[in-house]
Amino acid sequence: MADTIDVNGKQIAVDEEGYLANLNDWEPGVAEVMSKQDNIDLTDEHWDIIKFLREYYEEYQIAPAVRVLTKAVGKKMGKDKGNSKYLYSLFPYGPAKQACRFAGLPKPTGCV
Incomplete structure (x- = not known):
């Protein structure tokens, strides 16, 4: 995977697994580009979860593992x-x- 992704003509740094190098670089276009790489068309349901995760992270400063996320x-x-x-x-x-x-x-912590 590339060390940058092109989001609306802007190069954004990502790590070797595709996570943003700088969390402040996020904008909705980031999710659009990443979802295209994974062959997923983002729906309102996807955006609900993405927005939820961003709010969760803002509040707790941690990306939840699957069980915590589900709950x-x-x-x-x-x-x-x-x-x-x-x-x-x-x-x-x-x-x-x-x-x-x-x-x-x-x-997320605990993710391999």
């Missing part, structure tokens, strides 16, 4: 969305790992 989403958005089946349907490469990358967050 927190369930609390805020309801049981129909707070389950791994729903989250994996949106982010097949791992809801915590992939969604955090799209959201411009660091790799």
